[in-house]
Amino acid sequence: MEGQAPQVRVVVGGMDEHPSRVRIHRRAVHRGAHAVQMGPVGGDGGLPPRLEVLLELAVLALGDGDIWVGGFGPRTIDETARRGYNLGSGVAEPFMAALQAHGRDPAQHHCCDLRWIHVAPTRQQAWDEAEEGLHHVLHFYRTWTNQPGTDANGPLAELPPPGQFRATQGIGMVFPFLVGTPDDIAEHFETYRHRPVSHCALEFNHAGMDVDSVRRSMQLFAREIIPAFR
Numbered sequence: 001m002e003g004q005a006p007q008v009r010v011v012v013g014g015m016d017e018h019p020s021r022v023r024i025h026r027r028a029v030h031r032g033a034h035a036v037q038m039g040p041v042g043g044d045g046g047l048p049p050r051l052e053v054l055l056e057l058a059v060l061a062l063g064d065g066d067i068w069v070g071g072f073g074p075r076t077i078d079e080t081a082r083r084g085y086n087l088g089s090g091v092a093e094p095f096m097a098a099l100q101a102h103g104r105d106p107a108q109h110h111c112c113d114l115r116w117i118h119v120a121p122t123r124q125q126a127w128d129e130a131e132e133g134l135h136h137v138l139h140f141y142r143t144w145t146n147q148p149g150t151d152a153n154g155p156l157a158e159l160p161p162p163g164q165f166r167a168t169q170g171i172g173m174v175f176p177f178l179v180g181t182p183d184d185i186a187e188h189f190e191t192y193r194h195r196p197v198s199h200c201a202l203e204f205n206h207a208g209m210d211v212d213s214v215r216r217s218m219q220l221f222a223r224e225i226i227p228a229f230r
Helices: 019-033 047-054 074-083 092-101 123-144 182-194 211-229
Strands: 011-012 067-070 112-117 178-180 199-204
Touching: 019 047, 067 123, 074 092, 092 178, 112 123, 112 182, 123 178, 123 182, 123 211
Parallel strands: 011 067, 112 178, 112 199
Antiparallel strands: none
16 A cells, blocks of 8 residues: 555664674664654664674565574573563474563464575585585674684584584584485474474575576475475
8 A cells, every 4th residue: 555664674784792883783773663653774773884784674575574583592582582582593392482482472483494505416416516505604603702612512613614613523603514415404304393483594695606506406306305294
């Protein structure tokens, strides 16, 4: 209807745990919640430039006005649950527990599993095509945020170089990167049947990857994985 404010979904990137970043994050969420009235957030909003870049402040002309907050740490999870927003980072079980602790009904909220993914006919080909790009993902987060990346043992003390990177068990961002054959990836998605995850966001295009590799990965996913879960 002409003259009616558009419905939007606001996506706010979270930066957890450091006290000053928690304060910045709260301000960003507050501003995002008023984005319909305020319009797009520009560079004069008092947020540090690096956070402006991470947020974009992502007012997307999609959906029904839901606010989604991205962040992995306990403070962001608790704050998101307290305010009654949705979580966009896949830490579903702690988020559901936090919603209940704040007297909210988990069934009325959403959690999106965010994963970096690459699919190829063999595991070696998948890693050959995606390793450098995924290495850059963790390098970026270690440089610009307080997220160090993780492996099977927890937070990474040091970032393994390419070559060792793929051999590091569970390498990823809180959750392992999904790199492998269609069967490998389908095995992961089987877990969704038993987890309180309502949405899934997949990042196929990693830094430096050629277009053909990304396209083949997406086509394999569409042809060999999606049909099993319809």
